[in-house]
Amino acid sequence: MADEADVASEIADHWVSMRVGGLLQSVNTVSDNTHCEDCGDEIPAARRKAAPWATLCLTCQEIQEKASMQYRR
Ligand SMILES: [Zn+2]
Numbered sequence: 001m002a003d004e005a006d007v008a009s010e011i012a013d014h015w016v017s018m019r020v021g022g023l024l025q026s027v028n029t030v031s032d033n034t035h036c037e038d039c040g041d042e043i044p045a046a047r048r049k050a051a052p053w054a055t056l057c058l059t060c061q062e063i064q065e066k067a068s069m070q071y072r073r
Contacts, residue, residue, distance in 0.1 A: 033053075
């Protein structure tokens with residue numbers, strides 16, 4: 001039987017080391033998805049939870065969606 005706590009702490013350790021490495025690499029950039037890639041505004045925690053893959057705030061996402069729709073015509 002797998003020990004869930006052990007697995008969880010292994011994942012947490014891995015995540016922390018990746019997170020720390022990422023932070024060290026991007027100290028002066030806004031490349032993590034806590035901030036919008038486009039305008040640099042903080043992406044609300046609720047949005048990040050609902051859409052963890054989102055790299056844009058809702059406003060920029062809507063602008064991009066509209067723009068890509070227009071490109072298809
Ligand atoms: Zn934005």
